[in-house]
Amino acid sequence: MLPSQRKISASQATEIDLAEKSGIRLNAAFELMGNDADNEEQITNIFGLMLTDYGQFGDVVTFDTTYKLNSAHRPFASFVGFNHHRETVIFGAALMYDETADSFIWLFRRFLEAMSSKALKTIFTD
Structure with missing residues (x-):
């Protein structure tokens, strides 16, 4: 291993x-x-993609x-939209x-917070 890869955190040592x-x-x-690090990176990438999609199509x-x-x-619960190709885009779940x-209020506040406080203009629900 390279010297930079030989260091581990206390939690990793545990x-x-x-x-x-x-x-x-x-x-x-x-x-x-x-594998855990790869999975965390994939989750981060998915969340980044959701933020980008919401910014453009939310x-x-x-x-x-x-x-x-x-x-x-x-x-x-899912927050879903469409992009400019009419493909389904998941903004959150x-x-x-x-x-x-109270649960719905909490969920919508967390969603708005996660989406950099960009309020949506129209929401469809049943």
Whole structure:
């Protein structure tokens, strides 16, 4: 490994210790941590894409919830729009605890905060 790649954080050291105590070999523990880093990068890229898409196409948004489609029977909420090619664009999604007014208020405030406070102009919902 290059010297710059030989440094690990305290939390990574703890993960390696736990992996070793669980019988996971050192190289497998490093590979696992590398996969975690890749997954975090993919999530960051997806979120960045959502922000970019919302900035360009977020004037009109469809908001919908589906219920009891997951094993926890929690409402799944999605913020969806269309781009200039009429392709579906996902701006955000959430697995909600319930469908109370307080939950929706919290969700819409977090969505607005995540989208740099850019308010949408039109929202379609059922």
